[in-house]
Each structure stands twice: as C-alpha cells, then as structure tokens.
Amino acid sequence: MSDKVADLATPAQLQPTASTSIDDASKHADLVDMTVNARRAAEKEMNMSLMQGLRLYPKAAAWSMFISLCIVMEGFQVCLTPNLIGFQAFAREFGYLNNDNVYEIPAAWIAGLSNGATCGQIIGLFIAGSIAERIGYRYTVLIALVWITAFLTLFVTANNLTTLLMGEILCGLPWGAFQTICISYAAEVCPVALRGYLTCFVNCCWGIGQVIGIGVIKAQVAKGDTGHWSWRLPYALQWMWPVPLAIGVFFAPESPWWLVRRGRFEDAKRSLLRLTSPKRDTEFDADETIDMMRHTTELEQEITEGASYLDCFKGTNLRRTEIVAMTWAIQNLSGNSFSGYSSYFLQKAGVSPSHSYSFALGQYSINIVGVFGAWALMACGIGRRRLYVSGLACLCVALFVMGFLGLLPEAKRDSGAMATGAMMIVWAACYQLTVGSVCYSLVAELPTRRLQIKTVVIGRMAYNVIAIICNILTPYMLNTDAWNWGNFAGFFWGGSCFLSLVYAYFRIPEPRGRTFAEIDMLFERKVPARKFESTVVDPFEVHIDEKRHSVSHVELTPKA
Numbered sequence: 308m309s310d311k312v313a314d315l316a317t318p319a320q321l322q323p324t325a326s327t328s329i330d331d332a333s334k335h336a337d338l339v340d341m342t343v344n345a346r347r348a349a350e351k352e353m354n355m356s357l358m359q360g361l362r363l364y365p366k367a368a369a370w371s372m373f374i375s376l377c378i379v380m381e382g383f384q385v386c387l388t389p390n391l392i393g394f395q396a397f398a399r400e401f402g403y404l405n406n407d408n409v410y411e412i413p414a415a416w417i418a419g420l421s422n423g424a425t426c427g428q429i430i431g432l433f434i435a436g437s438i439a440e441r442i443g444y445r446y447t448v449l450i451a452l453v454w455i456t457a458f459l460t461l462f463v464t465a466n467n468l469t470t471l472l473m474g475e476i477l478c479g480l481p482w483g484a485f486q487t488i489c490i491s492y493a494a495e496v497c498p499v500a501l502r503g504y505l506t507c508f509v510n511c512c513w514g515i516g517q518v519i520g521i522g523v524i525k526a527q528v529a530k531g532d533t534g535h536w537s538w539r540l541p542y543a544l545q546w547m548w549p550v551p552l553a554i555g556v557f558f559a560p561e562s563p564w565w566l567v568r569r570g571r572f573e574d575a576k577r578s579l580l581r582l583t584s585p586k587r588d589t590e591f592d593a594d595e596t597i598d599m600m601r602h603t604t605e606l607e608q609e610i611t612e613g614a615s616y617l618d619c620f621k622g623t624n625l626r627r628t629e630i631v632a633m634t635w636a637i638q639n640l641s642g643n644s645f646s647g648y649s650s651y652f653l654q655k656a657g658v659s660p661s662h663s664y665s666f667a668l669g670q671y672s673i674n675i676v677g678v679f680g681a682w683a684l685m686a687c688g689i690g691r692r693r694l695y696v697s698g699l700a701c702l703c704v705a706l707f708v709m710g711f712l713g714l715l716p717e718a719k720r721d722s723g724a725m726a727t728g729a730m731m732i733v734w735a736a737c738y739q740l741t742v743g744s745v746c747y748s749l750v751a752e753l754p755t756r757r758l759q760i761k762t763v764v765i766g767r768m769a770y771n772v773i774a775i776i777c778n779i780l781t782p783y784m785l786n787t788d789a790w791n792w793g794n795f796a797g798f799f800w801g802g803s804c805f806l807s808l809v810y811a812y813f814r815i816p817e818p819r820g821r822t823f824a825e826i827d828m829l830f831e832r833k834v835p836a837r838k839f840e841s842t843v844v845d846p847f848e849v850h851i852d853e854k855r856h857s858v859s860h861v862e863l864t865p866k867a
Contacts, residue, residue, distance in 0.1 A: 345602035346847040348595035349822050352498045357686065360500035363591055367582035370559050371493040371505045375512045377448060377485040380455075380548040382516025384478065387541055388420050388471070390524050390667060393654050397538040401468050414782040414789045416468050421778035423472045425771045427479020428486065432771070435484035436764035440614070443565055444488050448556050451481035451488075456549040462542035486767050491759050494751035495564040496582050499822060503691065504682050506751040507744040514674025514739070521671050525664040564756055567600040575600065600756075603824045606846060607757040610831055616761050623830045624758060630814055630836075631750045631762050632769035634695075637807040638746055639770060641702045642734065642800040644777030658724045666728040670735040677739020684740065685819075690840060691745045691752075692817040698741020699808040705734040706801035713794025727794060752818040755827060813837070822846070 361368060391397040398410035405411040431451075439447040461474030489512075493505040523544060527537045560582055566575035576593050585591045610623070619628045654663045684694060709730045715723040754762035783789040784796040792799075816839035818826055824846035834842050 341598045341601055341605075342847060344592075344595040344598035348592070348599035349824070349847070351590060351595075352500070352599070352822065353820070355498055355500045357500050357504075360498050362584070364497055364501060364583055366584065367496045368501060368505060370582065371496055372508055373555050374444075374448065374492050374559060375489045375505075375509050377452075377552060378489055378509055378512035379516040379519075380545065380552070381482045381485055382513040383520040383548075384482070384516075384545055385424065386517040386520040386671065387524070388424075388475070389417075390521055390664070391538055391541070392417055393660060393663065394524060394528060394538060395660075396527075396534070400535060400538065401471070412468075417782035418779045420468070420472055420475055421782075422775045423475035424479040424482070425774045425778065427476040428483035429479075429768050429771045431480035431483025432487055432764045432767050433483075434480070435487045436616070436761045439484075439488060439491075439760050440565075440568075443561050444492050445556055445559055445561055447484055448488050449553055451484040452549045452553045452556070455481040456546070459542070459545050462545070463539055483767070487760060487763050490747055490751045491763055492562055494759070495562040495756070496560075499820060502752065503685050503748045503819065506748040507678055507681055507685075509747045510739070510744045511675055511678035514671055514678065517671035517674060518668065521664060521668050525661075525668055528661060528664055563597065564600055564604075564759075567597065567604055568757065572597055572601070599822075599824075602847075603756060603822070603827070606824055607755045607827060610755070610827060614757050614761070616765070619758055619762050619765055623833070624755065624762075626833075627753055627755070627830055628762050628765055630816070631753055631766035633810060634746055634749045634753075634815060635766045635770040636773045637699070637811065638742060639773040639777050640807045641699055641738070641742055641804040642706050643738065643743070644774055644781055658728055662728070666731060669732055673732065673735045674739050674743070677736060678744045680740045681744035690817045690819040691749050692811075692815055692819075692836070692840070694741045694745045695749065695815060696808065696811050698737055698745070699804060699811055701737040702734060702742065703801055703804040703808060705730055705737060706797045706804055708797070709734070709794055710797030710801055711794075713792075713797070723794075749815065749818065752821075752823075752826065753816070756823055816840075 355363070392412050395410055398412055401416070402410045402412040435447055435451070438450070455478055458474065458477040461470055461477065465471045465474065489509050490506055493509065494502055497505050520541065523541045527540065530537065560578040561574070563575040563579045563582070566572075566578055576597050579593050579596060583591065583593070585593070618624060654660060658666065681694065685691075709727055712723050712727050712730065750763055750766050751759075780799075781796070784792040784799070814836050816829070816834075816836040819840070821829070825844055828844045828846050829839055829842060832844070
C-alpha cells in the first residue's frame with residue numbers, strides 16, 4: 308500500500324461537493340453507509356463472547372463441522388498405508404524376507420507410497436485453489452468426493468505396489484482439495500469468537516479418521532493372518548464416507564465471503580441468514596455484516612492488485628505467505644512425519660506388533676482429545692502464538708528423550724521400548740494440544756480474504772514438500788536393512804524441532820481477537836510478530852477512495 312497511500316480523509320473531505328455528479332454522489336453515499344455499517348458489525352463481532360457466538364451462529368458451527376468431516380476420510384486413509392507396513396499379511400503380499408527373517412516392504416517403496424499420496428495432494432491443492440475461487444467451495448468439494456469414490460477401487464483391487472502407488476497419487480488429488488476447502492470454509496462462515504475453535508476442529512477430524520483406521524488394522528491383527536482381505540478390507544471401508552458427505556455438502560450454504568468477493572451481495576445475505584439464528588440476538592443485522600465483508604474486500608483490493616498465485620509473493624503478502632507456509636511445514640519438522648510411522652517405529656524399538664498398534668491407537672485417540680484441550684486453553688485466553696511456541700519447546704524435549712532412550716544397554720531393551728512408547732504418547736499429547744491444533748487456526752486467519760484459498764494452497768504445498776523429504780528419510784532411518792537408527796531418529800527430529808522453535812518465536816504473530824481487516828492493517832504496517840498482540844489499529848480510520856481506489860492509514864500505537 309505504501310505507494311498508494313493518500314492523506315487521511317477529514318470530515319469535510321467526506322462530504323460531496325457542488326461539482327460532484329449524481330453518480331459520484333451516489334457512490335460516495337454508498338461507500339459512507341458501507342463503512343458506517345461495517346464499523347458497527349465489527350464492533351458487535353469483537354464484543355461477542357463464545358456463548359453469544361454459538362447462540363447466534365449455531366448453524367454456521369454445525370455446517371463448518373460437517374464440511375470438516377471430509378478430513379475424517381482423509382485421516383482414515385493417510386494412516387492406513389504407513390501402519391499396514393508393519394502388518395505381516397500386507398508385508399508378505401508386497402514385501403520380502405529381511406535379514407531378521409521377517410517380511411518387510413523395501414524402504415524405497417515405503418517412501419514411494421507415502422510420497423505418491425503427497426504428490427497427488429500437491430497437484431490437487433493447486434487445482435482446487437483455482438477452481439474454488441471460480442465455482443465456490445461447495446461444488447469443489449462435491450467434485451472431489453465424486454473423484455475419490457471412483458479411484459478408491461485401485462486400493463481394493465491392487466495386486467502389486469505399482470497399483471497401490473497409482474491409487475495414492477490419484478486419491479491424493481481430492482485429499483488436497485479437502486485440505487484447502489475445509490479450513491477456508493471454517494474461517495469464513497464463523498465470527499471471530501468461533502473462528503479459532505472451528506478451524507482447530509479440522510485437526511480433530513484428522514484424529515477421528517486415524518483412530519478409526521488404526522482400530523480397523525488392530526482388529527485385523529487380532530484376528531490373525533486371514534489372507535489378502537485382512538488388508539484389503541480397511542481400504543474397502545473408505546467407501547462408507549463419500550455418499551453421505553456429498554448429500555450434506557450439496558445442501559450446505561456457500562461461504563458469504565466468497566459470494567461477496569464475486570459481487571453477489573444478495574446471495575451473500577441469504578447465505579448468511581442460513582448460517583445464523585438472528586432471533587436469538589436482536590442486535591444482529593445481516594446488512595451490516597455483509598457491509599463489513601464488503602469493506603474488508605475493498606480494503607484488500609487496494610492493498611493487493613491481483614488475486615493470482617503470483618500475487619501471494621508480492622508486497623506484504625510475501626510475508627503472510629511465508630508465515631503460513633512455515634507454520635504448516637513446521638508440523639512435519641517438529642516430528643509429525645516421524646510419528647506417522649509410530650507402529651513401525653515402535654516395532655523397531657522392540658515393541659510387539661500387537662502392543663505397537665495399541666500405542667498407535669492411544670496416540671491417535673489423543674489427537675481427538677488434544678483438540679478439546681486446545682479449545683480449553685484458548686478459552687482461558689491463551690493466544691495461538693503462545694500455544695504454538697511453547698508446544699514446540701515441549702516437543703523438542705520429548706524427541707531428545709526418545710533419542711537418549713536408544714542409549715540404554717541391550718539388557719534393558721524391553722523397558723526402553725515401553726518407555727519409548729510412553730514418550731510417543733507424551734509427544735502426541737503435547738503436539739495435539741498446541742502445534743497440531745493451533746496450526747489450522749493460524750493458517751486460516753493470517754492470509755488476506757482475497758488470497759485466502761491460494762495462500763492456504765501454497766502453505767499446504769510447503770507442508771507436503773517437507774512431507775516428501777521426511778517420507779524419504781524416515782523409512783531409511785527405521786528400516787532394518789537401511790540405516791536402522793531406531794531411537795536415534797529422535798535426535799534428528801529433536802534438532803529439526805529446535806530450529807522450528809527459533810523461527811516460530813521471531814516470525815509467527817498473534818491473530819487472536821482480530822478482525823480480518825485489522826490483521827490486514829497490521830501486516831501492511833509491517834508490525835513485528837512479537838508486537839501484533841499489543842498494537843492498536845483501527846481499519847475504519849482508513850479512507851477508501853471510490854474514485855482513485857486508494858487508501859490512507861493512521862499511526863499505530865501500542866496498547867497500554
């Protein structure tokens with residue numbers, strides 16, 4: 308905005324002059340009315356408590372949580388292949404006898420299967436980011452659900468690793484779409500009071516899917532080796548998700564923010580009314596809320612000239628894109644990729660297959676409980692930044708402890724293995740209370756609304772690129788015939804987590820309690836991350852010129 312900034316408008320400047328045409332006067336009046344209404348709506352939203360938000364927006368919360376259930380399906384699938392690797396019926400079908408006379412999938416193929424899904428997600432993210440801004444969130448999700456229903460067939464009918472790899476790649480396309488849409492939809496249909504909770508719920512859905520997936524595998528292990536259907540059945544169960552989800556998504560209201568960006572203000576108002584229960588709050592005014600969305604959209608149009616992927620790397624948007632990308636990438640750099648192979652890792656540490664899946668089931672169960680714990684911490688007034696940074700510190704300690712457990716002598720291998728399993732549970736609890744859950748809130752709140760989808764896409768791409776690297780390294784770290792690091796892998800991920808902690812402390816800001824317009828202004832004024840929470844800014848003291856389409860701003864002052 309720096310080269311577009313005009314002087315702050317005075318009251319006199321806001322009045323139309325005698326030479327003003329009727330058209331210009333009408334536009335001017337509309338702009339003034341929009342700004343006044345936007346301020347009123349923003350003040351109401353900022354003063355709204357959690358319970359008031361739930362009473363006014365119960366349908367928005369319900370629809371957001373329903374759309375997020377698409378991630379349950381993804382969490383279910385993503386945990387299947389890494390955890391089937393340690394299942395002997397699966398390993399015998401696709402693997403070889405290793406030096407310990409146990410069937411095992413080659414490390415290169417383990418990495419290939421994991422990265423196949425990740426590569427598919429990268430492509431799907433890019434496609435979804437472009438399609439969603441054209442046709443809307445609902446129709447993008449519906450297309451993804453139809454696609455995945457067709458290509459799940461490859462998993463169930465696979466007779467070789469190549470077919471499994473094709474299934475991972477092709478099903479990765481809609482998974483990428485789900486990752487983008489669910490978070491963006493949750494951020495846009497809810498007010499500030501609910502935004503952090505419902506974006507974090509996406510992580511809970513991951514946990515639900517993982518618990519179901521690992522539970523199915525554990526049940527198959529308990530039955531013993533029953534042939535190829537013991538591993539095909541978990542893949543086949545994925546067909547239970549798409550049809551009911553598609554029916555619900557078809558009837559869901561579109562995001563009012565997306566409709567406003569398309570200039571469909573009446574449709575946006577109808578959608579907003581479908582998301583709210585106005586009778587429960589007599590102060591609610593749908594027109595004022597739509598004007599708040601219009602004001603933020605107008606402000607962002609002045610700050611950001613275009614709405615392409617390239618614009619995510621221009622001006623202040625570059626900083627926002629970088630933070631979103633790193634916030635998501637740090638999930639893998641803090642050991643999440645490592646934990647994805649938890650049952651395989653624990654078996655290499657000396658835990659029996661049955662117990663390894665029990666530990667994995669406990670770990671994934673914590674993924675669900677951890678989200679509710681994160682909600683409780685946020686309800687106590689703890690900000691996203693503080694949770695994220697302190698969480699990384701705890702994860703770093705846990706990973707180094709796992710590494711040091713590898714130094715125990717062979718005589719204490721059994722006790723060391725169980726201690727490692729317990730430490731994995733501790734790591735999972737810390738992760739889900741902080742980094743795992745809060746990440747979704749941060750990446751949804753920090754981009755501009757104009758570039759929301761595309762910034763989230765780039766951020767998730769960064770996550771997936773790091774995941775590819777991790778998925779190459781981790782199997783070699785754990786494979787008996789490769790590096791065979793065992794517990795010592797904890798040292799590697801502990802070091803990576805420490806570097807992530809340093810980055811987060813200096814770069815990740817606090818968006819808690821801010822409207823999207825306020826966040827826009829803070830980034831535009833280049834406020835340091837550590838001062839975001841303490842800096843006062845009023846986006847309604849910014850004058851949007853209807854003729855020149857330029858904006859002006861006021862000085863920011865620290866909170867007392």
